[in-house]
Amino acid sequence: MGSNLYKLQPPRRRHLLKRQRRTRWYFVWMAVLVLLLVAMITVLWPHTPKTTLPADEKYFFANSRYKGVASRFVVRENSFEKTSIEYPITKIASIDQFVEQEINLIDKEFREIAARGNRFNYRLTQTVSYQVSHHTDQYISIVVHVKQDTIGAHPLAINQFWTFDKKTGQPVTLLQLLNNSDEAMASAVTQAKHKAVEIAKKRQGVVESIGDAIVAERLMDFIVTQDGKVAFPFGPGAIIAHSYGEVMISFSPNELMKYLQHPLARQLLQLPDKEVKKPTSSPVSIPQTTGNICESKLCVALTFDDGPGVYTPQLLDILREANAKATFFVLGSKVAGGAAVLQRMQHEGHQVGNHTWSHPDLARLPADAVRSEMARTNEAIVQAIGNKPTTVRAPYGSINPAVLAEMGGLGLASVLWSVDTRDWADRNSDIVCQRAVGGAQAGAIILLHDIHKTSVDAVPCIIDGLRKHGYEMVTVATLLGVVQPGVNYYAR
Ligand code: NI
Numbered sequence: 001m002g003s004n005l006y007k008l009q010p011p012r013r014r015h016l017l018k019r020q021r022r023t024r025w026y027f028v029w030m031a032v033l034v035l036l037l038v039a040m041i042t043v044l045w046p047h048t049p050k051t052t053l054p055a056d057e058k059y060f061f062a063n064s065r066y067k068g069v070a071s072r073f074v075v076r077e078n079s080f081e082k083t084s085i086e087y088p089i090t091k092i093a094s095i096d097q098f099v100e101q102e103i104n105l106i107d108k109e110f111r112e113i114a115a116r117g118n119r120f121n122y123r124l125t126q127t128v129s130y131q132v133s134h135h136t137d138q139y140i141s142i143v144v145h146v147k148q149d150t151i152g153a154h155p156l157a158i159n160q161f162w163t164f165d166k167k168t169g170q171p172v173t174l175l176q177l178l179n180n181s182d183e184a185m186a187s188a189v190t191q192a193k194h195k196a197v198e199i200a201k202k203r204q205g206v207v208e209s210i211g212d213a214i215v216a217e218r219l220m221d222f223i224v225t226q227d228g229k230v231a232f233p234f235g236p237g238a239i240i241a242h243s244y245g246e247v248m249i250s251f252s253p254n255e256l257m258k259y260l261q262h263p264l265a266r267q268l269l270q271l272p273d274k275e276v277k278k279p280t281s282s283p284v285s286i287p288q289t290t291g292n293i294c295e296s297k298l299c300v301a302l303t304f305d306d307g308p309g310v311y312t313p314q315l316l317d318i319l320r321e322a323n324a325k326a327t328f329f330v331l332g333s334k335v336a337g338g339a340a341v342l343q344r345m346q347h348e349g350h351q352v353g354n355h356t357w358s359h360p361d362l363a364r365l366p367a368d369a370v371r372s373e374m375a376r377t378n379e380a381i382v383q384a385i386g387n388k389p390t391t392v393r394a395p396y397g398s399i400n401p402a403v404l405a406e407m408g409g410l411g412l413a414s415v416l417w418s419v420d421t422r423d424w425a426d427r428n429s430d431i432v433c434q435r436a437v438g439g440a441q442a443g444a445i446i447l448l449h450d451i452h453k454t455s456v457d458a459v460p461c462i463i464d465g466l467r468k469h470g471y472e473m474v475t476v477a478t479l480l481g482v483v484q485p486g487v488n489y490y491a492r
Contacts, residue, residue: 056076056077056078057074057075057076058074058075058076058363058398058400059072059073059074059075059400060072060073060397060398060399060400060404060416060488061073061089061401061404061488062416062488062489062490063489063490063491064086064088064132065491066132066135067135068090068091068135069088069089069090069132069135069140070088070089070091071086071087071088071089072086072087072089073085073086073087074087079123080111080114080115080123080124081110081111081114081123081124081125081126082123082124082125082126083107083110083125083126083127083128084126084127084128085103085107085126085127085128086128086129086130087099087100087103087128087130088130088132088142090140090164090166092164092166092169093169094168094169094170095140095164095166095169098162098164098169098170098171099130099142099144099162102144102160103128103144103146106128106146106158106160107126107128110124110126110148110150113150114126114150124148124149124150125148125149126146126147126148126149127145127146127147128144128145128146128147129144129145130142130143130144130145131143131145133223133224133225133226133231134163134223134224134225134226137166138165138166138167138267138268139163139164139165139166139172139224139267139268140163140164140166141161141162141163141164141222141223141224141225142161142162142164142223143159143160143161143223143233144159144160144161145157145158145159145235146158146159146160146235157235157236157237157246158235158238159233159234159235159238159246160221161221161222161223161232161233162221162222162223163221163222163223163224163268171221172264172268173220173221174188174219174220174221174222174230175216175220176264177222177230177264177265177268178256178265179264179265184256185216185219186216188216188219188251188256189214189215189216189219191251191255192214192219192232192249193214195249195250196214196239196240196247196249199240199244199247199249200240200244203244203245213238213239213240214239218232218239219232224268224269225250228252228253228269229250229251229252229253230250230251230253230256230269231248231249231250231251232248232249232250233246233248234246234247234248234249253265253269292478292481293472293474293478294443294472294474294478294479294481294492297472298442298469298470298471298472299442299443299471299472299473299474299478299479299492300440300441300442300443300444300445300446300466300471300472300473300474300479301326301327301444301445301446301473301474301475301476301478301479302324302326302327302436302446302448302459302462302473303326303327303328303329303353303393303415303417303445303446303447303448303476304326304327304328304329304448304449304450304455305328305329305355305393305447305448305449305450306329306331306355306359306449306450306451307328307330307331307334307338307341307449307450307451308328308330308334308335308338308341308342308450309334309450309451311450311451311452311453311455311456312328312338312341312450312456313341313344314456315450315456315459316341316344316345316348316350318456318459318460318463319348319350319459320348322460322463322473324463324473325349325350325351325473325474325475325478326350326351326473326475327350327351327352327353327391327415327475327476327477328342328345328350328351328352328353328450329353329354329355329391329392329393329415330342330352330353330354330355330377330381331355331356331357331358331359331377332354332355332356332357332358332373332376332377332379332380332381333357333358335377335380335381335383335384336380336384338384339383339384339385342381342384342385343384343385345385346385346387349475350475351391351475351476351477352381352385352387352389353389353390353391353392353393353415353476354374354377354378354381354389354391354392354393354412355377355392355393355395356373356374356377356392356394356395357372357373357374357376357377357380358373359395360373360395361395361396361398362394362395362398362399362403362406363394363398363399363400363402363403364398367402367406370402370403370406371406371409371410374392374406374407374410374412375410378410378412388411389412390411390412390413390477390483390485391412391413391414391415391476391477391483392407392410392412392413392414392415393414393415393416394414394416397416397417399414399416399488404486404487404488405486407485407486408485408486408487409485409486410485411485412485412486413480413483413484413485413486413487413488413489414486414487414488414489415445415476415480415483415488415489415490416445416488416489416490417445417446417447417490417491418439418441418443418444418445418446418490418491419435419436419439419440419444419445419446419447420435420439420447421435421436421439421446421447421448421455421458422435423435423447423448423449423452423454423455423458424449424452426454427452427454428454429454429455429457429458429461430458430461432448432454432455432458432462433458433461433462433465436448436458436462436465436466437461437462437465437466437469440466440469440471441491442471442492443479443491443492444491444492445476445479445489445490445491445492446462476489479492480492
Protein backbone atom coordinates (compact mmCIF):
# COMPACT_ATOMS: atom_id res chain seq x y z
CA MET A 1 0.00 0.00 0.00
CA GLY A 2 1.37 3.45 -1.00
CA SER A 3 2.12 6.16 1.68
CA ASN A 4 0.26 8.85 -0.35
CA LEU A 5 -3.01 7.29 0.89
CA TYR A 6 -2.43 9.03 4.21
CA LYS A 7 -2.04 12.40 2.49
CA LEU A 8 -5.49 12.15 0.90
CA GLN A 9 -7.16 11.73 4.30
CA PRO A 10 -10.46 10.34 2.99
CA PRO A 11 -13.35 9.66 5.37
CA ARG A 12 -12.45 6.71 7.48
CA ARG A 13 -15.43 4.58 6.35
CA ARG A 14 -14.74 5.16 2.71
CA HIS A 15 -11.13 4.37 3.28
CA LEU A 16 -12.04 1.13 5.01
CA LEU A 17 -14.49 0.20 2.26
CA LYS A 18 -11.84 0.89 -0.35
CA ARG A 19 -9.39 -1.27 1.53
CA GLN A 20 -11.92 -4.05 1.81
CA ARG A 21 -12.69 -3.82 -1.88
CA ARG A 22 -9.01 -3.91 -2.71
CA THR A 23 -8.47 -6.89 -0.48
CA ARG A 24 -11.46 -8.61 -2.07
CA TRP A 25 -10.06 -7.96 -5.55
CA TYR A 26 -6.70 -9.19 -4.43
CA PHE A 27 -8.20 -12.50 -3.33
CA VAL A 28 -10.28 -12.80 -6.48
CA TRP A 29 -7.20 -12.28 -8.66
CA MET A 30 -5.18 -14.71 -6.57
CA ALA A 31 -7.96 -17.29 -6.83
CA VAL A 32 -8.15 -16.82 -10.59
CA LEU A 33 -4.39 -17.19 -10.86
CA VAL A 34 -4.33 -20.34 -8.75
CA LEU A 35 -7.23 -21.80 -10.74
CA LEU A 36 -5.43 -21.00 -13.97
CA LEU A 37 -2.27 -22.66 -12.72
CA VAL A 38 -4.15 -25.76 -11.57
CA ALA A 39 -5.98 -25.90 -14.91
CA MET A 40 -2.72 -25.57 -16.81
CA ILE A 41 -1.07 -28.29 -14.78
CA THR A 42 -3.98 -30.72 -15.11
CA VAL A 43 -4.34 -30.06 -18.82
CA LEU A 44 -0.65 -30.20 -19.62
CA TRP A 45 0.64 -32.82 -17.20
CA PRO A 46 -0.75 -36.06 -18.69
CA HIS A 47 -0.28 -34.84 -22.25
CA THR A 48 3.42 -34.12 -22.23
CA PRO A 49 4.89 -35.72 -24.18
CA LYS A 50 1.88 -35.94 -26.47
CA THR A 51 3.30 -38.70 -28.62
CA THR A 52 6.43 -40.73 -28.61
CA LEU A 53 9.41 -38.44 -28.59
CA PRO A 54 12.08 -39.06 -31.21
CA ALA A 55 14.54 -39.08 -28.31
CA ASP A 56 12.84 -42.23 -27.02
CA GLU A 57 13.62 -44.01 -30.25
CA LYS A 58 16.82 -45.94 -30.76
CA TYR A 59 17.73 -47.95 -33.77
CA PHE A 60 20.49 -50.18 -34.94
CA PHE A 61 21.32 -52.60 -37.69
CA ALA A 62 22.31 -56.22 -37.32
CA ASN A 63 22.64 -59.34 -39.37
CA SER A 64 19.60 -61.58 -39.22
CA ARG A 65 19.60 -65.34 -38.91
CA TYR A 66 18.57 -65.52 -42.57
CA LYS A 67 21.15 -65.59 -45.28
CA GLY A 68 21.16 -62.42 -47.32
CA VAL A 69 18.76 -60.59 -44.99
CA ALA A 70 19.75 -58.04 -42.36
CA SER A 71 17.57 -56.40 -39.71
CA ARG A 72 16.92 -52.86 -38.67
CA PHE A 73 15.78 -52.66 -35.06
CA VAL A 74 13.76 -49.75 -33.75
CA VAL A 75 13.24 -49.58 -30.01
CA ARG A 76 11.05 -47.07 -28.19
CA GLU A 77 10.60 -46.91 -24.48
CA ASN A 78 8.74 -44.22 -22.58
CA SER A 79 5.83 -43.86 -20.18
CA PHE A 80 3.36 -44.70 -22.99
CA GLU A 81 4.82 -47.77 -24.51
CA LYS A 82 7.60 -50.25 -24.86
CA THR A 83 8.08 -51.13 -28.50
CA SER A 84 10.58 -53.20 -30.39
CA ILE A 85 10.34 -53.49 -34.16
CA GLU A 86 12.56 -55.59 -36.36
CA TYR A 87 12.36 -54.59 -40.02
CA PRO A 88 13.77 -56.95 -42.64
CA ILE A 89 16.37 -55.57 -45.01
CA THR A 90 16.57 -57.67 -48.15
CA LYS A 91 18.51 -54.92 -49.93
CA ILE A 92 15.76 -54.80 -52.56
CA ALA A 93 14.40 -51.32 -51.93
CA SER A 94 10.84 -51.90 -53.14
CA ILE A 95 10.42 -55.01 -50.96
CA ASP A 96 11.92 -53.31 -47.91
CA GLN A 97 9.73 -50.24 -48.38
CA PHE A 98 6.62 -52.35 -48.90
CA VAL A 99 7.13 -54.28 -45.65
CA GLU A 100 8.16 -51.15 -43.76
CA GLN A 101 4.99 -49.34 -44.83
CA GLU A 102 2.80 -52.22 -43.72
CA ILE A 103 4.54 -52.39 -40.35
CA ASN A 104 4.38 -48.62 -39.91
CA LEU A 105 0.63 -48.58 -40.54
CA ILE A 106 0.10 -51.02 -37.68
CA ASP A 107 2.61 -49.16 -35.52
CA LYS A 108 0.88 -45.82 -36.09
CA GLU A 109 -2.42 -47.21 -34.83
CA PHE A 110 -0.65 -48.70 -31.82
CA ARG A 111 0.95 -45.37 -30.95
CA GLU A 112 -2.43 -43.71 -30.97
CA ILE A 113 -3.86 -46.36 -28.64
CA ALA A 114 -0.78 -46.04 -26.43
CA ALA A 115 -1.22 -42.29 -26.17
CA ARG A 116 -4.81 -42.80 -24.98
CA GLY A 117 -3.83 -45.62 -22.63
CA ASN A 118 -1.37 -43.35 -20.91
CA ARG A 119 -4.17 -41.42 -19.28
CA PHE A 120 -4.80 -44.52 -17.21
CA ASN A 121 -1.10 -44.90 -16.46
CA TYR A 122 -1.02 -48.06 -18.49
CA ARG A 123 2.10 -48.74 -20.48
CA LEU A 124 1.48 -50.78 -23.60
CA THR A 125 3.95 -53.14 -25.20
CA GLN A 126 4.49 -54.01 -28.84
CA THR A 127 6.88 -56.43 -30.47
CA VAL A 128 7.25 -56.75 -34.21
CA SER A 129 9.46 -59.46 -35.64
CA TYR A 130 9.67 -61.35 -38.88
CA GLN A 131 10.53 -64.73 -40.31
CA VAL A 132 11.83 -65.68 -43.71
CA SER A 133 10.29 -69.04 -44.63
CA HIS A 134 11.56 -69.36 -48.18
CA HIS A 135 14.37 -67.59 -49.98
CA THR A 136 15.81 -68.21 -53.42
CA ASP A 137 17.53 -66.06 -56.01
CA GLN A 138 14.11 -65.10 -57.34
CA TYR A 139 11.64 -65.24 -54.49
CA ILE A 140 11.45 -64.49 -50.79
CA SER A 141 8.58 -65.29 -48.37
CA ILE A 142 8.33 -63.08 -45.29
CA VAL A 143 5.98 -63.36 -42.30
CA VAL A 144 5.69 -60.32 -40.04
CA HIS A 145 4.49 -61.06 -36.51
CA VAL A 146 3.00 -58.23 -34.48
CA LYS A 147 2.23 -58.73 -30.80
CA GLN A 148 0.53 -55.91 -28.96
CA ASP A 149 -0.40 -55.90 -25.31
CA THR A 150 -3.04 -53.19 -25.24
CA ILE A 151 -5.81 -52.64 -22.71
CA GLY A 152 -7.97 -55.36 -24.27
CA ALA A 153 -8.41 -58.77 -22.68
CA HIS A 154 -6.27 -60.62 -25.22
CA PRO A 155 -2.88 -59.49 -26.34
CA LEU A 156 -3.39 -58.76 -30.01
CA ALA A 157 -1.44 -60.84 -32.49
CA ILE A 158 -1.38 -59.89 -36.15
CA ASN A 159 0.41 -61.79 -38.88
CA GLN A 160 1.11 -60.35 -42.28
CA PHE A 161 2.82 -62.35 -44.98
CA TRP A 162 3.89 -62.14 -48.56
CA THR A 163 5.93 -63.88 -51.18
CA PHE A 164 7.86 -61.34 -53.21
CA ASP A 165 9.25 -61.63 -56.67
CA LYS A 166 12.72 -60.17 -56.22
CA LYS A 167 12.86 -59.00 -59.86
CA THR A 168 9.70 -56.90 -59.70
CA GLY A 169 9.87 -56.20 -55.97
CA GLN A 170 6.14 -56.90 -55.80
CA PRO A 171 4.20 -59.61 -53.96
CA VAL A 172 3.16 -62.63 -56.01
CA THR A 173 -0.55 -63.34 -55.55
CA LEU A 174 -2.12 -66.75 -55.28
CA LEU A 175 -4.14 -65.91 -58.38
CA GLN A 176 -0.90 -65.40 -60.31
CA LEU A 177 0.46 -68.62 -58.91
CA LEU A 178 -2.69 -70.34 -60.16
CA ASN A 179 -2.08 -68.92 -63.61
CA ASN A 180 -4.94 -66.40 -63.21
CA SER A 181 -7.54 -69.15 -63.25
CA ASP A 182 -10.71 -68.10 -61.44
CA GLU A 183 -11.77 -71.72 -61.31
CA ALA A 184 -8.53 -72.62 -59.53
CA MET A 185 -8.97 -69.71 -57.13
CA ALA A 186 -12.52 -70.81 -56.28
CA SER A 187 -11.26 -74.32 -55.65
CA ALA A 188 -8.51 -72.97 -53.35
CA VAL A 189 -11.09 -70.99 -51.35
CA THR A 190 -13.30 -74.07 -50.92
CA GLN A 191 -10.36 -76.18 -49.85
CA ALA A 192 -9.13 -73.51 -47.45
CA LYS A 193 -12.56 -73.31 -45.79
CA HIS A 194 -12.58 -77.05 -45.37
CA LYS A 195 -9.11 -76.94 -43.82
CA ALA A 196 -10.17 -74.18 -41.39
CA VAL A 197 -13.13 -76.27 -40.23
CA GLU A 198 -10.85 -79.28 -39.71
CA ILE A 199 -8.44 -77.17 -37.65
CA ALA A 200 -11.32 -75.83 -35.51
CA LYS A 201 -12.68 -79.36 -34.96
CA LYS A 202 -9.28 -80.56 -33.80
CA ARG A 203 -9.18 -77.72 -31.30
CA GLN A 204 -12.66 -78.67 -30.00
CA GLY A 205 -14.22 -75.57 -31.44
CA VAL A 206 -17.65 -74.61 -32.63
CA VAL A 207 -17.58 -75.14 -36.38
CA GLU A 208 -20.54 -72.98 -37.40
CA SER A 209 -19.71 -69.92 -39.47
CA ILE A 210 -16.09 -70.94 -39.66
CA GLY A 211 -14.75 -70.21 -43.05
CA ASP A 212 -17.00 -67.21 -43.64
CA ALA A 213 -13.97 -64.98 -43.48
CA ILE A 214 -12.15 -67.07 -46.03
CA VAL A 215 -12.74 -65.32 -49.31
CA ALA A 216 -10.49 -65.04 -52.32
CA GLU A 217 -9.11 -61.64 -51.23
CA ARG A 218 -7.84 -63.09 -47.95
CA LEU A 219 -5.93 -65.77 -49.81
CA MET A 220 -4.08 -63.54 -52.24
CA ASP A 221 -0.95 -63.19 -50.09
CA PHE A 222 0.77 -66.41 -49.19
CA ILE A 223 4.13 -67.78 -48.17
CA VAL A 224 6.12 -70.77 -49.26
CA THR A 225 7.08 -72.82 -46.23
CA GLN A 226 10.39 -74.50 -45.55
CA ASP A 227 8.90 -77.79 -46.72
CA GLY A 228 7.66 -76.28 -49.97
CA LYS A 229 3.98 -75.78 -49.20
CA VAL A 230 1.82 -72.81 -50.11
CA ALA A 231 0.66 -71.48 -46.77
CA PHE A 232 -1.38 -68.80 -45.02
CA PRO A 233 -0.17 -68.26 -41.42
CA PHE A 234 -3.22 -66.38 -40.14
CA GLY A 235 -2.94 -64.73 -36.74
CA PRO A 236 -5.45 -65.38 -33.93
CA GLY A 237 -8.86 -63.96 -34.83
CA ALA A 238 -7.93 -63.25 -38.45
CA ILE A 239 -10.25 -65.81 -40.02
CA ILE A 240 -11.79 -67.71 -37.10
CA ALA A 241 -12.36 -66.75 -33.48
CA HIS A 242 -9.45 -65.47 -31.48
CA SER A 243 -9.59 -68.39 -29.05
CA TYR A 244 -8.42 -70.85 -31.71
CA GLY A 245 -5.06 -69.16 -31.78
CA GLU A 246 -2.96 -69.01 -34.93
CA VAL A 247 -4.40 -70.84 -37.89
CA MET A 248 -1.92 -72.00 -40.47
CA ILE A 249 -3.70 -73.16 -43.60
CA SER A 250 -1.40 -74.82 -46.07
CA PHE A 251 -1.52 -76.66 -49.37
CA SER A 252 1.01 -79.16 -50.52
CA PRO A 253 1.81 -78.63 -54.21
CA ASN A 254 -0.08 -81.90 -54.94
CA GLU A 255 -3.34 -80.38 -53.75
CA LEU A 256 -3.07 -77.55 -56.21
CA MET A 257 -1.08 -79.50 -58.79
CA LYS A 258 -3.73 -79.38 -61.44
CA TYR A 259 -3.29 -75.63 -61.55
CA LEU A 260 0.42 -75.40 -61.09
CA GLN A 261 1.69 -76.47 -64.48
CA HIS A 262 3.16 -73.18 -65.57
CA PRO A 263 6.62 -71.64 -65.19
CA LEU A 264 5.92 -69.31 -62.25
CA ALA A 265 4.50 -72.08 -60.06
CA ARG A 266 7.21 -74.51 -61.04
CA GLN A 267 9.93 -72.00 -60.34
CA LEU A 268 8.46 -70.94 -57.05
CA LEU A 269 7.46 -74.32 -55.65
CA GLN A 270 9.40 -77.03 -57.35
CA LEU A 271 12.90 -75.68 -57.41
CA PRO A 272 13.40 -74.38 -53.90
CA ASP A 273 16.95 -73.55 -52.94
CA LYS A 274 17.66 -76.27 -50.41
CA GLU A 275 20.61 -74.38 -49.01
CA VAL A 276 18.59 -71.54 -47.58
CA LYS A 277 15.43 -73.43 -46.69
CA LYS A 278 16.35 -73.54 -43.04
CA PRO A 279 17.48 -70.49 -41.12
CA THR A 280 21.20 -70.58 -40.78
CA SER A 281 23.41 -68.61 -38.51
CA SER A 282 25.87 -67.91 -41.27
CA PRO A 283 26.70 -64.25 -41.67
CA VAL A 284 25.47 -61.80 -44.24
CA SER A 285 28.50 -59.66 -44.71
CA ILE A 286 31.32 -61.21 -42.77
CA PRO A 287 34.15 -62.07 -45.13
CA GLN A 288 35.03 -65.72 -44.78
CA THR A 289 38.58 -66.44 -43.84
CA THR A 290 39.99 -69.75 -44.86
CA GLY A 291 41.40 -71.88 -42.09
CA ASN A 292 39.01 -70.48 -39.47
CA ILE A 293 38.23 -73.33 -37.07
CA CYS A 294 34.66 -72.08 -36.80
CA GLU A 295 34.05 -73.18 -40.38
CA SER A 296 34.39 -76.80 -39.32
CA LYS A 297 33.49 -76.63 -35.62
CA LEU A 298 30.57 -75.29 -33.61
CA CYS A 299 31.85 -72.06 -32.09
CA VAL A 300 30.45 -69.62 -29.58
CA ALA A 301 32.04 -66.53 -28.05
CA LEU A 302 31.77 -65.76 -24.35
CA THR A 303 32.06 -62.02 -23.77
CA PHE A 304 32.53 -60.24 -20.45
CA ASP A 305 31.72 -56.55 -20.08
CA ASP A 306 32.37 -53.71 -17.64
CA GLY A 307 35.61 -55.05 -16.16
CA PRO A 308 38.31 -55.59 -15.30
CA GLY A 309 37.06 -56.14 -11.76
CA VAL A 310 37.95 -57.97 -8.59
CA TYR A 311 36.61 -61.31 -9.91
CA THR A 312 38.43 -61.12 -13.24
CA PRO A 313 41.59 -62.99 -12.07
CA GLN A 314 39.37 -65.81 -10.75
CA LEU A 315 37.58 -65.92 -14.11
CA LEU A 316 40.92 -66.10 -15.94
CA ASP A 317 41.87 -69.08 -13.73
CA ILE A 318 38.63 -70.87 -14.63
CA LEU A 319 39.10 -70.19 -18.36
CA ARG A 320 42.74 -71.36 -18.26
CA GLU A 321 41.78 -74.54 -16.44
CA ALA A 322 39.12 -75.31 -19.06
CA ASN A 323 41.21 -74.08 -21.98
CA ALA A 324 38.36 -71.82 -23.10
CA LYS A 325 38.90 -68.43 -24.72
CA ALA A 326 36.85 -65.32 -24.09
CA THR A 327 36.58 -61.67 -25.03
CA PHE A 328 36.69 -58.88 -22.47
CA PHE A 329 35.06 -55.55 -23.28
CA VAL A 330 36.80 -53.35 -20.76
CA LEU A 331 36.03 -49.87 -19.49
CA GLY A 332 38.84 -47.41 -20.18
CA SER A 333 38.43 -45.90 -16.73
CA LYS A 334 39.30 -49.28 -15.17
CA VAL A 335 42.24 -50.13 -17.42
CA ALA A 336 44.91 -48.04 -15.71
CA GLY A 337 44.46 -49.97 -12.47
CA GLY A 338 44.09 -53.28 -14.25
CA ALA A 339 46.98 -53.29 -16.71
CA ALA A 340 48.41 -56.52 -15.28
CA VAL A 341 45.08 -58.31 -15.68
CA LEU A 342 44.80 -57.10 -19.28
CA GLN A 343 48.31 -58.36 -19.99
CA ARG A 344 47.32 -61.73 -18.57
CA MET A 345 44.20 -61.79 -20.81
CA GLN A 346 46.32 -61.22 -23.87
CA HIS A 347 49.02 -63.66 -22.78
CA GLU A 348 46.46 -66.42 -22.22
CA GLY A 349 44.87 -66.00 -25.66
CA HIS A 350 41.84 -63.93 -24.82
CA GLN A 351 40.72 -60.84 -26.69
CA VAL A 352 40.47 -57.33 -25.26
CA GLY A 353 37.80 -55.03 -26.67
CA ASN A 354 36.72 -51.47 -26.04
CA HIS A 355 33.63 -50.78 -23.88
CA THR A 356 34.07 -46.95 -23.78
CA TRP A 357 35.64 -44.92 -21.01
CA SER A 358 32.70 -44.21 -18.70
CA HIS A 359 29.84 -46.41 -19.98
CA PRO A 360 27.55 -43.71 -21.44
CA ASP A 361 24.64 -44.19 -23.84
CA LEU A 362 26.55 -43.36 -27.02
CA ALA A 363 23.43 -42.79 -29.12
CA ARG A 364 22.63 -39.79 -26.94
CA LEU A 365 26.06 -38.18 -27.03
CA PRO A 366 27.40 -35.62 -29.51
CA ALA A 367 29.85 -37.04 -32.05
CA ASP A 368 32.99 -35.65 -30.43
CA ALA A 369 32.06 -37.14 -27.04
CA VAL A 370 31.35 -40.51 -28.70
CA ARG A 371 34.76 -40.38 -30.33
CA SER A 372 36.65 -39.39 -27.19
CA GLU A 373 34.90 -42.10 -25.08
CA MET A 374 36.28 -44.73 -27.46
CA ALA A 375 39.58 -43.06 -28.41
CA ARG A 376 40.66 -42.62 -24.77
CA THR A 377 39.88 -46.26 -24.09
CA ASN A 378 41.82 -47.38 -27.17
CA GLU A 379 44.83 -45.43 -25.90
CA ALA A 380 44.57 -46.91 -22.40
CA ILE A 381 44.41 -50.43 -23.85
CA VAL A 382 47.40 -49.78 -26.12
CA GLN A 383 49.34 -48.53 -23.08
CA ALA A 384 48.43 -51.63 -21.09
CA ILE A 385 49.01 -54.37 -23.68
CA GLY A 386 50.62 -52.70 -26.70
CA ASN A 387 47.78 -53.68 -29.06
CA LYS A 388 44.92 -51.59 -30.38
CA PRO A 389 41.50 -53.23 -30.09
CA THR A 390 39.54 -53.96 -33.26
CA THR A 391 36.14 -54.27 -31.62
CA VAL A 392 33.95 -52.12 -29.42
CA ARG A 393 30.79 -52.95 -27.53
CA ALA A 394 28.41 -50.04 -27.07
CA PRO A 395 27.07 -49.77 -23.50
CA TYR A 396 23.39 -50.85 -23.40
CA GLY A 397 23.80 -52.04 -26.99
CA SER A 398 22.89 -48.50 -27.95
CA ILE A 399 24.13 -47.72 -31.43
CA ASN A 400 22.90 -45.76 -34.43
CA PRO A 401 24.44 -44.88 -37.79
CA ALA A 402 26.27 -41.84 -36.33
CA VAL A 403 27.80 -43.96 -33.54
CA LEU A 404 28.76 -46.68 -36.04
CA ALA A 405 30.44 -44.04 -38.19
CA GLU A 406 32.56 -42.89 -35.23
CA MET A 407 33.45 -46.49 -34.49
CA GLY A 408 34.47 -46.94 -38.11
CA GLY A 409 36.64 -43.84 -37.92
CA LEU A 410 38.57 -45.38 -35.03
CA GLY A 411 38.98 -48.70 -36.83
CA LEU A 412 36.50 -50.45 -34.55
CA ALA A 413 33.78 -52.93 -35.48
CA SER A 414 30.69 -52.97 -33.29
CA VAL A 415 30.05 -56.26 -31.50
CA LEU A 416 26.72 -56.78 -29.79
CA TRP A 417 25.36 -60.17 -28.78
CA SER A 418 22.83 -62.83 -29.72
CA VAL A 419 22.43 -64.32 -26.24
CA ASP A 420 21.71 -62.04 -23.29
CA THR A 421 22.11 -63.85 -19.97
CA ARG A 422 20.72 -60.83 -18.08
CA ASP A 423 23.24 -61.76 -15.40
CA TRP A 424 23.26 -58.22 -13.98
CA ALA A 425 19.54 -58.49 -13.25
CA ASP A 426 19.29 -61.97 -11.77
CA ARG A 427 22.60 -62.44 -9.96
CA ASN A 428 21.88 -66.14 -9.80
CA SER A 429 24.55 -68.50 -11.18
CA ASP A 430 22.11 -71.30 -12.06
CA ILE A 431 19.84 -69.01 -14.06
CA VAL A 432 22.79 -67.35 -15.77
CA CYS A 433 24.19 -70.76 -16.73
CA GLN A 434 20.81 -71.94 -18.04
CA ARG A 435 20.37 -68.84 -20.17
CA ALA A 436 23.88 -69.00 -21.59
CA VAL A 437 23.73 -72.70 -22.47
CA GLY A 438 20.06 -72.73 -23.45
CA GLY A 439 20.41 -69.73 -25.74
CA ALA A 440 23.57 -70.85 -27.47
CA GLN A 441 23.60 -71.71 -31.17
CA ALA A 442 26.60 -72.14 -33.43
CA GLY A 443 27.99 -68.66 -33.98
CA ALA A 444 26.41 -67.14 -30.89
CA ILE A 445 27.92 -64.25 -28.98
CA ILE A 446 27.00 -64.56 -25.30
CA LEU A 447 26.81 -61.50 -23.05
CA LEU A 448 28.07 -61.71 -19.44
CA HIS A 449 29.64 -59.31 -16.94
CA ASP A 450 32.77 -60.24 -15.01
CA ILE A 451 32.06 -57.63 -12.34
CA HIS A 452 29.45 -59.89 -10.74
CA LYS A 453 30.58 -62.79 -8.58
CA THR A 454 27.46 -64.78 -9.55
CA SER A 455 28.41 -64.48 -13.21
CA VAL A 456 31.98 -65.64 -12.69
CA ASP A 457 30.68 -68.51 -10.53
CA ALA A 458 28.38 -69.52 -13.40
CA VAL A 459 31.25 -69.94 -15.86
CA PRO A 460 32.32 -73.53 -14.96
CA CYS A 461 28.69 -74.63 -15.48
CA ILE A 462 28.48 -72.66 -18.75
CA ILE A 463 31.69 -74.20 -20.08
CA ASP A 464 30.50 -77.71 -19.15
CA GLY A 465 27.09 -77.16 -20.70
CA LEU A 466 28.45 -75.72 -23.92
CA ARG A 467 31.05 -78.49 -24.26
CA LYS A 468 28.31 -81.11 -23.83
CA HIS A 469 26.55 -79.56 -26.82
CA GLY A 470 29.78 -79.71 -28.79
CA TYR A 471 30.63 -76.02 -28.71
CA GLU A 472 34.11 -74.61 -28.82
CA MET A 473 34.59 -71.37 -26.87
CA VAL A 474 36.58 -68.91 -28.93
CA THR A 475 37.29 -65.18 -29.00
CA VAL A 476 35.10 -62.84 -31.03
CA ALA A 477 38.03 -62.39 -33.44
CA THR A 478 38.17 -66.14 -34.07
CA LEU A 479 34.39 -66.43 -34.29
CA LEU A 480 33.87 -63.62 -36.78
CA GLY A 481 37.12 -63.74 -38.73
CA VAL A 482 37.95 -60.46 -40.42
CA VAL A 483 35.59 -57.72 -39.26
CA GLN A 484 34.85 -54.43 -40.97
CA PRO A 485 35.21 -51.22 -38.94
CA GLY A 486 31.93 -49.36 -38.53
CA VAL A 487 29.84 -52.51 -39.09
CA ASN A 488 27.79 -54.14 -36.35
CA TYR A 489 27.93 -57.87 -35.64
CA TYR A 490 25.78 -59.76 -33.26
CA ALA A 491 26.69 -63.32 -34.15
CA ARG A 492 28.68 -65.24 -36.70
NI1 NI B 1 28.36 -52.54 -19.99
